[in-house]
Structure formats: structure tokens, C-alpha cells
Amino acid sequence: MTETPAPPAPSFRSDMTVELVKHSASDTDVLWAARVSTAGEQSLDELNKDPERSKGLINFLMRDRHGSPFEHNSLTFFISAPLFVFREFHRHRVGWSYNEESGRYRQLQPVFYVPDADRKLVQQGRPGKYEFVPGTEEQHELTSRSMADVYRKAYETYEEMLAAGVAREVARAVLPVGLYSSMYATCNARSLMHFLGLRTQHEQARVPSFPQREIEMVGELMEEQWAKLMPLTHAAFNANGRVAP
Ligand SMILES: Cc1cc2nc3c(=O)[nH]c(=O)nc-3n(C[C@H](O)[C@H](O)[C@H](O)COP(=O)(O)OP(=O)(O)OC[C@H]3O[C@@H](n4cnc5c(N)ncnc54)[C@H](O)[C@@H]3O)c2cc1C
Numbered sequence: 049m050t051e052t053p054a055p056p057a058p059s060f061r062s063d064m065t066v067e068l069v070k071h072s073a074s075d076t077d078v079l080w081a082a083r084v085s086t087a088g089e090q091s092l093d094e095l096n097k098d099p100e101r102s103k104g105l106i107n108f109l110m111r112d113r114h115g116s117p118f119e120h121n122s123l124t125f126f127i128s129a130p131l132f133v134f135r136e137f138h139r140h141r142v143g144w145s146y147n148e149e150s151g152r153y154r155q156l157q158p159v160f161y162v163p164d165a166d167r168k169l170v171q172q173g174r175p176g177k178y179e180f181v182p183g184t185e186e187q188h189e190l191t192s193r194s195m196a197d198v199y200r201k202a203y204e205t206y207e208e209m210l211a212a213g214v215a216r217e218v219a220r221a222v223l224p225v226g227l228y229s230s231m232y233a234t235c236n237a238r239s240l241m242h243f244l245g246l247r248t249q250h251e252q253a254r255v256p257s258f259p260q261r262e263i264e265m266v267g268e269l270m271e272e273q274w275a276k277l278m279p280l281t282h283a284a285f286n287a288n289g290r291v292a293p
Pocket residue numbers: 139140141142143242246247257258259260
């Protein structure tokens with residue numbers, strides 16, 4: 049007799065994970081693309097001749113918003129985050145490719161988001177001019193407890209429906225947006241900069257944005273990895289107010 053495997057127990061997380069799984073991205077890709085304008089097919093030889101000039105050229109391209117040289121590179125991230133983060137993420141249409149795990153072809157795993165103690169819980173101010181302040185211990189306790197209760201109940205119901213023969217694509221409707229999902233997201237430096245300009249807050253930003261903290265956490269992790277691959281481009285992005293070229 050075969051035993052039925054025990055249903056997975058719900059687990060709760062507060063973090064986002066971003067793994068750079070594949071890349072072809074360097075500052076020389078930008079220089080090579082830009083110099084084709086003036087050096088034609090000789091542009092590759094020009095790359096390492098004069099580092100200061102290279103830095104200056106990248107800064108000029110960023111400042112004057114000559115964007116296309118920043119597109120000749122590719123970064124693929126594997127991202128794990130709640131559905132409500134992906135919902136915001138997928139609004140970024142240009143220069144992005146996505147593939148996300150399916151809730152139709154496999155049973156969704158019970159991993160759910162609960163904010164940690166550092167997450168500012170209380171919103172103050174008027175639309176367009178909000179600020180977030182820390183919550184009290186009671187507010188944190190209420191948030192964690194309520195979320196865990198609802199997540200457990202929702203997943204129990206999901207499993208009950210699956211066990212009764214209801215299709216995964218129908219049963220998943222009972223699961224909340226705090227459920228974790230995973231996806232591959234591929235972009236280039238230009239589309240990533242546009243994303244970062246909107247989805248992170250930064251003291252060097254010329255046009256401040258007010259993203260939800262959880263998508264900002266994903267953005268910060270992507271930026272950290274991208275900055276190591278393209279340090280001159282990253283520095284020029286910051287120096288020019290974090291406005292994508
Ligand atoms: C803080 C914040 C709050 C937000 N709040 C809301 C909200 O309340 N409701 C809501 O629906 N969305 C909201 N959004 C999403 C926002 O409106 C954008 O959809 C999202 O930021 C993607 O930006 P984008 O269109 O510039 O990016 P992409 O889709 O990647 O486009 C990049 C650029 O390409 C050009 N482009 C792309 N498509 C077109 C087009 N069809 N026509 C002309 N030009 C185009 C534009 O120049 C655009 O900036 C919010 C975003 C942020 C950052």
C-alpha cells in the first residue's frame with residue numbers, strides 16, 4: 049500500500065531573494081556600442097586605450113540621455129518574492145522578459161510573506177506625500193498573527209479543493225497575494241536603470257520615487273549585483289540623478 053505524502057506545512061518569510069543566474073554585461077559593452085558611431089568596426093580596439101576617456105564617455109552618454117548604447121548587454125535574475133511584488137514588477141514592459149512558475153501545472157507551495165520587525169507599518173500624510181513610520185509592537189503582533197491565520201486557512205482550503213478534484217487553476221483563486229512565487233527576469237542595463245529609478249529610493253535621485261518597500265528590496269538586490277558588473281555605468285547613473293538614459 050502506498051502512503052499519501054503529508055501535505056506541506058505553511059512557512060513564512062520576510063525576505064526577497066535575487067540570484068543573477070546569467071549575464072553578459074560590462075562597461076566595455078557600452079563603450080563598444082557608442083564608439084561604433086565614430087570608430088566604425090575599429091571600435092573594439094579602442095576600448096581599453098584610455099580608461100579616463102571611457103569613464104567620461106559613459107558619463108556623457110548618461111547625462112545627455114543617449115540610451116541605446118546601454119542596451120547591448122543582458123542580465124537574467126531568478127527572483128523569489130510575493131505575488132503582490134510581481135504584480136508591480138510586471139508593469140515594467142519595455143526591455144524586460146519574464147517567465148514565472150505556473151499555478152496551473154503544479155501545486156503552489158505554501159510559502160507566505162510576513163513583514164519583519166524593521167518593516168515600517170504605519171502610513172502617514174496625504175496621497176503623493178506619504179511617509180512610513182515604525183509600527184508599535186501590538187501592530188506588528190496583530191499583522192503577523194492575522195496574516196499567518198489567513199494564510200493557513202487559505203492554504204487548507206486550497207488543499208481541500210485539490211483533494212476533492214478541483215483543478216489547480218480554479219483552486220488557486222483562494223490563495224492571497226502574500227504567496228511567494230518565482231520567476232526569471234531578463235533585462236539590459238537601460239531597462240534596469242529605468243526600473244531602479246522608479247522602484248528604489250535613493251539620496252542621489254533627482255526625481256524621487258516612493259516605491260513599496262518590498263519591491264524596493266528586490267531592486268536593491270538586483271542593483272547590488274549589476275553594480276559589480278558595470279561599475280562605471282552604475283557610478284554615472286548615480287552621478288546623473290538616477291534617471292535612466
Ligand atoms: C511609486 C509608484 C506608484 C505606482 N502606482 C500605480 C498605481 O496606483 N496604479 C497603476 O496602475 N500603476 C501604478 N504604478 C505603475 C506605473 O504607472 C508604471 O506602469 C510602472 O512604473 C512601469 O513604468 P513604465 O511604464 O515607465 O515602464 P515600462 O513599461 O518598462 O516602459 C518604459 C518606458 O517606455 C515608454 N512606453 C512604454 N509603453 C508605452 C506606451 N504604451 N506608450 C508610450 N510610451 C510607452 C515610456 O517612456 C516608459 O517610461 C506605480 C509605479 C510606481 C513606481
